[in-house]
Amino acid sequence: MTDPNLVARLVSVLVALAVSTGTTHAAAPPNVVVIFIDDLGYGDIGPFGATKQQTPNLDRMAAEGMKLTSFYAAPVCSVSRAQLLTGCYGVRVGVPGVYFPAGPKGLNPAEVTIAERLKSLGYATACVGKWHLGDQPEFLPTRQGFDRYYGIPYSNDMQRVSVATGQRVVPLLRDETVAELLTDEMQTAIVEKSTAEAVRFIEEAKDGPFFLYMPHTAVHAPIVPGKRFQGKTQNGKFGDWVAEVDWSVGEVLDAIRRLKLADNTLVIFTSDNGPWVGVVGDATTAGPLRGSKGSTWEGGVRVPTIAWWPGRIKPGTTCDAVAGTIDLLPTCVKLAGGTVPSEPVIDGRDMSGLLLGSSPESPRYAHFYFLGEGLQAVRKGRWKLAIASQASGMGIKNALAPEPASLDQPRLYDLDADIGETTNVAASHPEVVADLKALAAAMQQDLGNPQSPTRRPPGIVANPQTIYPTVLQSPKQSKEPKGTGSARE
Numbered sequence: 001m002t003d004p005n006l007v008a009r010l011v012s013v014l015v016a017l018a019v020s021t022g023t024t025h026a027a028a029p030p031n032v033v034v035i036f037i038d039d040l041g042y043g044d045i046g047p048f049g050a051t052k053q054q055t056p057n058l059d060r061m062a063a064e065g066m067k068l069t070s071f072y073a074a075p076v077c078s079v080s081r082a083q084l085l086t087g088c089y090g091v092r093v094g095v096p097g098v099y100f101p102a103g104p105k106g107l108n109p110a111e112v113t114i115a116e117r118l119k120s121l122g123y124a125t126a127c128v129g130k131w132h133l134g135d136q137p138e139f140l141p142t143r144q145g146f147d148r149y150y151g152i153p154y155s156n157d158m159q160r161v162s163v164a165t166g167q168r169v170v171p172l173l174r175d176e177t178v179a180e181l182l183t184d185e186m187q188t189a190i191v192e193k194s195t196a197e198a199v200r201f202i203e204e205a206k207d208g209p210f211f212l213y214m215p216h217t218a219v220h221a222p223i224v225p226g227k228r229f230q231g232k233t234q235n236g237k238f239g240d241w242v243a244e245v246d247w248s249v250g251e252v253l254d255a256i257r258r259l260k261l262a263d264n265t266l267v268i269f270t271s272d273n274g275p276w277v278g279v280v281g282d283a284t285t286a287g288p289l290r291g292s293k294g295s296t297w298e299g300g301v302r303v304p305t306i307a308w309w310p311g312r313i314k315p316g317t318t319c320d321a322v323a324g325t326i327d328l329l330p331t332c333v334k335l336a337g338g339t340v341p342s343e344p345v346i347d348g349r350d351m352s353g354l355l356l357g358s359s360p361e362s363p364r365y366a367h368f369y370f371l372g373e374g375l376q377a378v379r380k381g382r383w384k385l386a387i388a389s390q391a392s393g394m395g396i397k398n399a400l401a402p403e404p405a406s407l408d409q410p411r412l413y414d415l416d417a418d419i420g421e422t423t424n425v426a427a428s429h430p431e432v433v434a435d436l437k438a439l440a441a442a443m444q445q446d447l448g449n450p451q452s453p454t455r456r457p458p459g460i461v462a463n464p465q466t467i468y469p470t471v472l473q474s475p476k477q478s479k480e481p482k483g484t485g486s487a488r489e
């Protein structure tokens with residue numbers, strides 16, 4: 001006779017064996033690298049049609065990975081960074097506009113960033129590049145889930161006159177300490193320094209998992225390509241700087257290959273907003289898209305994006321489903337084996353199905369286009385409905401008057417047939433207009449309403465200081481608007 005206790009013991013041993021085998025064979029959480037270029041237009045790189053400069057490393061990345069052709073950021077820098085890091089529209093987390101040095105506001109330390117979520121899942125984390133979510137110590141990357149930080153903490157055109165040197169400079173931080181004060185001339189080394197720092201982090205964290213967030217200072221004006229790249233393209237300094245960014249991408253991907261991490265590393269390349277045509281001019285371009293940085297026309301917010309993960313993402317593919325930076329947090333947490341709690345609310349959705357080819361459908365029912373705190377448009381599938389006047393971009397001289405629209409008199413575009421948003425087809429599609437109007441009205445009630453309980457506050461500090469001693473500029477000299485949080489750069 002069999003001893004029932006023995007049977008029970010045997011069963012429990014077998015179950016334990018099965019569980020431990022399953023655990024052993026489960027895929028290790030992937031490393032994640034997000035390369036986030038500043039002000040790179042939809043048409044500025046080879047895989048998205050650029051002809052004015054060559055980008056061989058990005059061409060190879062796209063050939064080995066997936067192009068995402070309907071991937072959305074935000075119209076301006078700080079908002080775009082808040083979105084990527086929190087998985088929320090900027091207005092939800094109190095970041096509707098751009099921050100300036102020594103402002104009192106920043107991304108609320110209470111917000112849980114993608115770095116904090118991945119860190120809690122055992123990831124080593126680093127931020128290398130432009131932070132731009134507040135420069136006070138309370139707001140720095142090291143307080144938002146990053147083990148380390150190296151970079152210029154805001155835009156490279158936010159120079160102030162240093163008391164120490166008498167020169168107009170921006171600070172280069174290591175963690176929370178000013179390592180160097182950079183003149184515009186010294187800024188020409190920023191891509192090379194950032195690339196070296198990124199590769200060093202990958203080497204040190206190779207036993208993984210790691211999360212590297214690399215928001216480049218490039219290619220935001222002032223345009224300061226590295227000396228090795230100056231004069232290398234037919235597209236002036238801007239083209240040269242894009243070429244240097246392309247080199248940097250190659251260095252990062254080469255490091256990943258050399259360390260034999262490619263089959264377990266997801267790399268996303270994207271941009272924070274459209275091209276700054278108003279300042280850089282025609283060297284930068286949104287390609288076939290209408291509008292530029294600062295606008296909710298497609299050219300202001302649809303950004304050139306490539307996802308690379310050899311063995312997991314099918315090579316040479318293109319995905320036109322609607323996705324965006326707000327989806328990176330839930331996607332990466334899912335891939336890392338974690339879950340995002342239902343509270344606090346986020347707007348992004350897990351898009352790993354698009355990347356891994358298990359689902360061609362966007363994980364979101366719609367995408368909403370905000371400028372500042374105002375909702376300007378909504379996209380569902382191929383259709384985009386504009387419900388507010390849209391300017392063509394920031395700083396454009398002799399710009400055409402914004403094209404008017406309202407919730408009662410909206411404009412409708414078929415983006416599949418008319419990617420350049422040239423023809424309002426609202427009159428021919430009343431049922432589509434009604435559907436998208438209802439979505440827009442609901443979002444107006446939610447995030448469009450300053451009293452909405454679903455909007456969360458920014459962080460605010462008393463007595464903010466510049467992070468290096470600066471000569472006080474008279475208001476006439478100062479380019480910055482009063483307060484912070486404006487939708488301007």
Ligand code: MG
Nearest residue numbers: 038039077272
């Ligand atoms: Mg930008």
